[in-house]
Amino acid sequence: MAAKAEVVSWTEYPEDFSLLHQAQISSKTWIASNSLHDFSRRDGETAGLSLVPKLPDPSAGITHRNKADDGAKTSHFGPQRHRRVAANARERRRMHGLNKAFDELRSVIPSLENEKKLSKYDTLQMAQIYITELSELLAGVVRQDCEDTGDKGPRRSLLHPHHGPDCVQTGSAHSSDGESSHFSDLEESLTRTQ
DNA sequence: TAGGCCATCTGGTCCT
DNA sequence: AGGACCAGATGGCCTA
Numbered sequence: 001m002a003a004k005a006e007v008v009s010w011t012e013y014p015e016d017f018s019l020l021h022q023a024q025i026s027s028k029t030w031i032a033s034n035s036l037h038d039f040s041r042r043d044g045e046t047a048g049l050s051l052v053p054k055l056p057d058p059s060a061g062i063t064h065r066n067k068a069d070d071g072a073k074t075s076h077f078g079p080q081r082h083r084r085v086a087a088n089a090r091e092r093r094r095m096h097g098l099n100k101a102f103d104e105l106r107s108v109i110p111s112l113e114n115e116k117k118l119s120k121y122d123t124l125q126m127a128q129i130y131i132t133e134l135s136e137l138l139a140g141v142v143r144q145d146c147e148d149t150g151d152k153g154p155r156r157s158l159l160h161p162h163h164g165p166d167c168v169q170t171g172s173a174h175s176s177d178g179e180s181s182h183f184s185d186l187e188e189s190l191t192r193t194q
Numbered sequence: 195t196a197g198g199c200c201a202t203c204t205g206g207t208c209c210t
Numbered sequence: 211a212g213g214a215c216c217a218g219a220t221g222g223c224c225t226a
Contacts, residue, residue: 088203119199
């Protein structure tokens, strides 16, 4: 199951527990209010990670409401609302897992000094370029090794495990003398995206 | 100030 | 039935 990669303890996301707990113990004030909007991530950050949902302030006028608030107000009550809140927490956890994966991917992609964080789209693009460059580089090394040893025996390819042996494979059209330009191309691509 | 990027909520759909 | 996944909507933050 994919969920295995996203297993996160409750202690890592205490807000999940707070939400559910709050929904259970004070569903009237929690569910019937528009506090979901108040309990946004940024509120948590700016308020010093105070993860206790704000109580509705009757004196405060409604300056803006989003669709989610409207939905929360009109679509679900009681147990339904409880399930929605739990689903929101799971979705938040899932997205955090996804973002963590993006961070790990960024950490293995070469980047320029003083470069700002790659966007998600750019991260995927750079990863694709980087993998291609590494594959072609490795293909060149393998070919060179085969030429040096004269080895033509069958060997399982590290680059393409389901393909034939490396040494009889023609591989990509790139020659090893172009390898140094691969990474400059990557760097150029990185620059272009900024 | 507009545009890009992001986090979050939400409802629908698929899967176990 | 419940969880995972997805896409749309919304609003906040940041930068040119």
